[in-house]
Each structure stands twice: as structure tokens, then as C-alpha cells.
Amino acid sequence: MSDSAAPQLSPELPVEHLIACHECDLLMRKPNTGYDERVECPRCGFELYTHRHQVVRRSLALVVAALLLYVPANFLPIMRLNLLGQSSEDTVWSGVLGLYESGMQGIAAVVFLCSMAVPLLKLLCQLAVLLSIRLDLGRSYGLLLYRIYHHLREWGMLEVYLMGILVAMVKLADLADLSLGVGLFCFVALLLVQAWLEVSMAPHQIWQALAGEDVHAGD
Ligand SMILES: [Zn+2]
Structure with missing residues (x-):
């Protein structure tokens, strides 16, 4: 470079x-x-x-990879706990349900929004924006969705969630027999792919392509 x-x-x-x-x-x-x-x-x-070279193709590949990781990251076990003969498996989704069922509906809603709903909406907005550039279709909707994506950015808090998981693991390690689940690896991979996507999807090129100025962005 x-x-x-x-x-x-x-x-x-x-x-x-x-x-x-x-x-x-x-x-x-x-x-x-x-x-x-x-x-x-x-x-x-x-x-x-x-x-950046081939910004749309690279970003599309990363968005698809992130969407593929989204389901196992949220629905496969993040950790397994064995305590006094009882074992439990925890996923991001079961954490939200657990909060809801224990009477903390407000916190459950915030956790659901910031760790599941907004990250998915962000990825879907990015996918729609990239497809509208790639297929040269509905760029006015693409502009609208890209604006929505920029508003959503601050509300997707996967990094904060990961910090929470790490703190919980350190605290629980002394109390119970703890083992890591496949979901955790998918969650970390999702976080890394999203960070890579943020870097590779250069905003000025996306805005230019949506405005029809960067004719090579879709190459
Ligand atoms: Zn300056």
C-alpha cells in the first residue's frame, strides 16, 4: 500500500x-x-x-460469511457448565430467554436488540446495499438502507457481549466445571468477519457507487 x-x-x-x-x-x-x-x-x-480494489465483491463475500456464522453463533452453545452433577448449555438465545423468564423483560429486550436483532439488521442492510450496486438495481433504496445502516452501527454491540462472556467465564471457572462450546468460536469468528467487513467496505466508495459515480466499484 x-x-x-x-x-x-x-x-x-x-x-x-x-x-x-x-x-x-x-x-x-x-x-x-x-x-x-x-x-x-x-x-x-x-x-x-x-x-480499495473490488470493494463490492470482497464485501459481498464477507457479508455472506458473516450471515452464515450468525446462526451458529447465536444458537449453538457458547459454554457448557457442570455444577454438582447438573449440566447446562448456554447460547446467546437461551440467555435472552433466561432473562425474560426470570422477570427481567426490559434487560432481555435490550440484550436481544443489541446482540441479535441489530447485528442481523446491519448485515441485511449491507447485503441489500451491495446487491443493489452489484446488480445495478434500486440504488435509491440502497442509499436509504446505507443511511439506516450508519444509524444502526452504534447499536450493534457484539464486542460488549463478548466481554460479558469472558467476564462470566472467569467468574464461573472457580465455581463450576466449564467447557467452551462451538458457538463461542462462531461468535468470535463473526466478530472478526464483521470488523474485516467494516474495513473493506470503504464508505466513500459505497456512497460514490450508490450515486453512480464509481463505475468500477462493482468490478
Ligand atoms: Zn487534517
Whole structure:
């Protein structure tokens, strides 16, 4: 990957040829970049964007992988507990049900939203956006869904859930016989694939492709 500093502003440029630094507000002319080149602010060094090769194909593959991992991550056992001869298997879904049945309906709803519903909605929005670019179909809906995706981002809290699982494991390890389940590995894999997807699905290229400006994004 090579770096290129964004050129300084010259007068009489149309606004679509300009870019502002998110960190220090420096206004610059948008540089012409090759694939996998990183554009940095010349004043503060903030990474403005990276122009990625085959962004739609790569992101589609990652979204499909994440959706395949979603079901086992939520419905296969995260851990098995053996305590005084009694054993139990815990999944993300059974955790939500357990909270609901023990009278904590409010917390069950929040856990369900942040650990199951919103992550799934985010993935489905990303899939629909990428398909609308790839198939050149319904880009106005794609724009709407991509906006919704950006609003949902803060509400998907798989990382927080994973921290909760790790804390519970450390606490329970002294009390009971604990073994890790397949669900936990799928959950961690889902988290990693989602993080990779966030990096590879470069927002400026997706916005450009949805607006019909980046004709090569779907290649
Ligand atoms: Zn800057």
C-alpha cells in the first residue's frame, strides 16, 4: 500500500472535487488515486480514505460469511457448565430467554436488540446495499438502507457481549466445571468477519457507487 498526501486547494473548483479533513477541517482538492492507495491529510496526517480494489465483491463475500456464522453463533452453545452433577448449555438465545423468564423483560429486550436483532439488521442492510450496486438495481433504496445502516452501527454491540462472556467465564471457572462450546468460536469468528467487513467496505466508495459515480466499484 502506498501513501499519497491530498493536494492543497486551488480556487474555482466545483464542490464535488473537494474533500475536507474530518479531524482538522482542512479543505483540499480530491486527488486521483490508484487502488489500495491511502490518502492522508497533509496538515494532521489523518487517513482521509483508502481506495480499495473490488470493494463490492470482497464485501459481498464477507457479508455472506458473516450471515452464515450468525446462526451458529447465536444458537449453538457458547459454554457448557457442570455444577454438582447438573449440566447446562448456554447460547446467546437461551440467555435472552433466561432473562425474560426470570422477570427481567426490559434487560432481555435490550440484550436481544443489541446482540441479535441489530447485528442481523446491519448485515441485511449491507447485503441489500451491495446487491443493489452489484446488480445495478434500486440504488435509491440502497442509499436509504446505507443511511439506516450508519444509524444502526452504534447499536450493534457484539464486542460488549463478548466481554460479558469472558467476564462470566472467569467468574464461573472457580465455581463450576466449564467447557467452551462451538458457538463461542462462531461468535468470535463473526466478530472478526464483521470488523474485516467494516474495513473493506470503504464508505466513500459505497456512497460514490450508490450515486453512480464509481463505475468500477462493482468490478
Ligand atoms: Zn487534517
